[in-house]
Amino acid sequence: MARLSFSCIAFYFIFIIIVLLEEGTVCTVVFQPKFILAAGPKISAFLVGNISGVSLTLSSVSPLIATGSLPPPSCIPVSQTHWNLSTELIGKSALLVRVNLNRSLELCGNETSQDCCPESLCVQETLFVSACADDSLETSLIVQTQIYAQIVPSKPLSENLTVIPNQVFQPLGRCPCDVSPDTCDIRCCCDPSCTQEMLGLFSNQCLPGPFGGSNSPVPDYQCLAQSSENDPDWFPFLCVVSPSDNNPFLGLFYNGGTVSPKPRPSFQIQQVTAPVPPINYRQGDPIFTEADGYLTIPQNSGLGQCVENAPVAFLDNFESRCVTRLQFCPSQSDNLRVKVKDGRGGVLTVNVVDEVASDLSLFLSDSSETLPGSQQTDEQQSCFLVLSLRYTFYWRENGLTGITVLRTTANISTGPAVSFTSRHSAVFVNGNETSQPYSGNPGYQVKRSVIGGILDSETGFIQRAQINLWQPGGEGLCSSANLRPVLFGINSTSGCLISASLLNFTQCSQLRETVRTALGGLVTSTLVSRTGKPDFKNITDWVNITFFQKNSSQPAESSRGVCAGVPTHLHVNIRTVIRGSMQGVPQKIIQAVEISFRETTWRIECDVGGPNPCLDAEVMQNFAVTSSVTFTEYSLSSQPPRSRFSINFTEFDCDRNDVCWNELAFPLTRYYTGEPYSQALAKGLILVFFFIVASVLGTPWSQIRQAWRNASL
Numbered sequence: 001m002a003r004l005s006f007s008c009i010a011f012y013f014i015f016i017i018i019v020l021l022e023e024g025t026v027c028t029v030v031f032q033p034k035f036i037l038a039a040g041p042k043i044s045a046f047l048v049g050n051i052s053g054v055s056l057t058l059s060s061v062s063p064l065i066a067t068g069s070l071p072p073p074s075c076i077p078v079s080q081t082h083w084n085l086s087t088e089l090i091g092k093s094a095l096l097v098r099v100n101l102n103r104s105l106e107l108c109g110n111e112t113s114q115d116c117c118p119e120s121l122c123v124q125e126t127l128f129v130s131a132c133a134d135d136s137l138e139t140s141l142i143v144q145t146q147i148y149a150q151i152v153p154s155k156p157l158s159e160n161l162t163v164i165p166n167q168v169f170q171p172l173g174r175c176p177c178d179v180s181p182d183t184c185d186i187r188c189c190c191d192p193s194c195t196q197e198m199l200g201l202f203s204n205q206c207l208p209g210p211f212g213g214s215n216s217p218v219p220d221y222q223c224l225a226q227s228s229e230n231d232p233d234w235f236p237f238l239c240v241v242s243p244s245d246n247n248p249f250l251g252l253f254y255n256g257g258t259v260s261p262k263p264r265p266s267f268q269i270q271q272v273t274a275p276v277p278p279i280n281y282r283q284g285d286p287i288f289t290e291a292d293g294y295l296t297i298p299q300n301s302g303l304g305q306c307v308e309n310a311p312v313a314f315l316d317n318f319e320s321r322c323v324t325r326l327q328f329c330p331s332q333s334d335n336l337r338v339k340v341k342d343g344r345g346g347v348l349t350v351n352v353v354d355e356v357a358s359d360l361s362l363f364l365s366d367s368s369e370t371l372p373g374s375q376q377t378d379e380q381q382s383c384f385l386v387l388s389l390r391y392t393f394y395w396r397e398n399g400l401t402g403i404t405v406l407r408t409t410a411n412i413s414t415g416p417a418v419s420f421t422s423r424h425s426a427v428f429v430n431g432n433e434t435s436q437p438y439s440g441n442p443g444y445q446v447k448r449s450v451i452g453g454i455l456d457s458e459t460g461f462i463q464r465a466q467i468n469l470w471q472p473g474g475e476g477l478c479s480s481a482n483l484r485p486v487l488f489g490i491n492s493t494s495g496c497l498i499s500a501s502l503l504n505f506t507q508c509s510q511l512r513e514t515v516r517t518a519l520g521g522l523v524t525s526t527l528v529s530r531t532g533k534p535d536f537k538n539i540t541d542w543v544n545i546t547f548f549q550k551n552s553s554q555p556a557e558s559s560r561g562v563c564a565g566v567p568t569h570l571h572v573n574i575r576t577v578i579r580g581s582m583q584g585v586p587q588k589i590i591q592a593v594e595i596s597f598r599e600t601t602w603r604i605e606c607d608v609g610g611p612n613p614c615l616d617a618e619v620m621q622n623f624a625v626t627s628s629v630t631f632t633e634y635s636l637s638s639q640p641p642r643s644r645f646s647i648n649f650t651e652f653d654c655d656r657n658d659v660c661w662n663e664l665a666f667p668l669t670r671y672y673t674g675e676p677y678s679q680a681l682a683k684g685l686i687l688v689f690f691f692i693v694a695s696v697l698g699t700p701w702s703q704i705r706q707a708w709r710n711a712s713l
Contacts, residue, residue: 029054029131031097031141038145041101045141047087047131051095054138057130058085058099073140075132083127097129099143107149117149177207188212237687280398281343282585283445286311287393287400290339290347297391298322298424312426314343315395315445319425326418329383336389336405343399350403357410363387363421364412385412388423395428397441398583430533439488440532443579443587446489450574450590451534452525453542462536465525467572469627470494478518478625486572486629488532489588495626502604502617508563511602515625519570519597522627528574528593548596561604561614569598572629591634 029049036043047054059077061070082103088096101123108116117123129141177188184194189206206212218225223239277288287295299310299320306322324330342348357363387408394402412420430438439448453462468483469492478496486492498518504511527542534541573594578586602623606614613619695701 029138036143043099045097047095047097054131054133059128060125061128073128073130075130105150120149122149123147177211281314283315285314288341315428317427322422324420326420353406355408357387357408383412391426393428438533442531444488444532447487449485450488451529453527468522470496489631491630493628495624497622499620499622501620505561505563511563512566516567530589545593564601565599566602567597568600568625570627571596575632577634
């Protein structure tokens with residue numbers, strides 16, 4: 001009997017699991033979240049899943065009188081509501097559902113109307129949003145609303161603001177520690193809100209100095225500090241005249257007056273000045289047309305959005321993509337043959353070259369999913385669209401020599417499910433069409449490629465070679481990664497993954513050589529150009545690349561699953577200097593290039609998900625290798641060399657010692673900042689004059705004259 005009951009119970013649980021699995025496969029859409037407690041007139045939720053063919057209904061329900069529970073959701077609206085239902089497609093499998101209240105939330109006054117709220121609790125109801133497919137309920141959203149009326153003031157708001165004086169222009173108040181209005185602040189004896197009983201609690205611990213509202217004691221160096229009986233003979237000439245309003249916040253030499261701050265505009269629209277075309281272009285300057293406007297090409301912003309009228313910057317290459325949905329034919333502008341200022345005082349006309357696209361896979365994407373409830377029509381329009389615009393700017397020195405744009409067009413049929421991707425790019429090429437692009441003239445331009453080369457021993461010419469970094473893509477493996485050139489002045493780091501198994505770790509020497517070969521393929525050149533426009537026939541325009549090899553004796557074989565000394569990081573250090581300037585722009589050149597490898601130890605990780613690489617020798621595991629470039633700038637100092645006196649007698653250095661010859665006449669030099677320099681100089685000269693007069697008329701000079709007379713007699 002017990003065995004039979006256990007079998008029945010097991011069969012019952014299996015039946016429940018099968019039913020739950022079937023129900024999980026039937027329900028293909030779900031609301032996120034499924035329950036919302038709303039306190040405002042705007043509600044939003046997401047419908048996620050297979051939304052194709054799903055329709056939405058909105059109804060207001062009330063709890064049942066008998067049970068007090070809500071009725072089950074239905075695809076048929078129960079009653080009319082004051083709410084509007086709208087949807088927006090988000091991606092391919094998500095729908096943004098919005099529910100908005102279409103009535104006013106103002107509280108009724110003397111005159112009542114149907115649109116106002118008679119009570120403060122204006123809306124309190126329960127809403128059902130049902131998602132149905134083929135008149136069958138898929139899922140539902142429960143919204144419990146509880147919205148209060150908005151109270152609008154009968155009188156306009158006052159614009160009077162409390163003016164707080166700026167302490168930079170006004171002296172401190174009589175009681176700075178009084179920070180709480182109508183409240184006694186502890187240890188603030190000058191607070192008028194404190195009663196005598198409260199002051200008795202902390203009368204012996206009041207805040208001293210300006211914080212507590214009391215003046216600091218007069219320093220000894222002020223003229224008011226000593227009486228006439230105790231004044232030394234030097235005191236009237238060297239004492240400091242300072243008013244009693246001074247404090248540590250306003251400075252010891254504050255004159256005690258107040259200055260009215262100048263009114264400054266605030267919250268005003270900034271006046272945008274018209275662009276001023278430069279005499280010649282520099283890197284980053286916008287390119288201007290003949291009408292003193294910007295030459296614009298659609299570009300992507302920092303947020304990925306497409307900006308239609310983005311200016312083109314001189315010597316800045318870019319590539320942008322703009323995605324739109326083709327529901328109707330967009331308007332196309334054929335004004336590409338514009339006249340552009342070349343930066344040399346002349347004008348260039350853009351040369352347009354047309355081509356018809358044969359492969360539309362890069363520009364169009366078709367999706368069979370449409371918005372729920374939208375009506376599809378078989379009427380389609382044929383549009384003549386511009387698929388891409390590829391600009392090529394030819395430049396020399398600080399100007400343009402030519403502009404060519406390749407315009408790709410095609411005839412495309414519109415539809416609500418067709419996504420159109422337009423492509424735009426700009427490339428700056430130095431010289432003419434047949435010459436190779438340079439990176440500056442003569443100094444390197446930032447974000448331009450570093451020019452490498454290899455010396456041909458037979459011809460004596462230098463051929464171009466690359467200095468690259470990894471540009472991983474897809475799965476991040478080095479075997480499928482692309483290469484990108486090293487850009488001048490841009491420090492960057494990139495890497496990729498190399499797969500290795502336990503079988504590879506049995507031959508560590510071969511593994512090290514394989515990784516070193518992969519990293520060495522990034523730098524195929526042995527020379528680097530000093531300038532951005534080198535002479536490929538003159539070896540003096542090039543510097544040799546220095547390779548640092550680490551002398552380390554690694555064992556041919558290591559322990560099982562461990563290989564030490566694997567060169568996993570390639571670092572390129574480029575030293576640059578500034579040598580001269582051209583038209584006010586510093587010219588940067590390359591002084592030296594150093595390439596080094598950093599070694600690490602690779603270990604097979606056994607406790608990883610999936611097959612165990614320590615047990616199966618054919619299971620591959622990924623290891624990271626990286627490459628980086630660093631630009632170090634050395635400034636060539638143009639200051640005169642230091643004298644032998646300043647080098648040997650460092651005790652007279654004002655920055656490192658207390659004794660300084662420059663401060664010997666302190667009141668007459670720029671080191672004295674107690675008052676304006678003109679006043680200090682005038683007072684100093686007056687003191688010197690009185691000293692000379694006192695010396696001439698004083699006792700020492702009279703004795704000298706008397707001795708002179710006696711000697712002459």
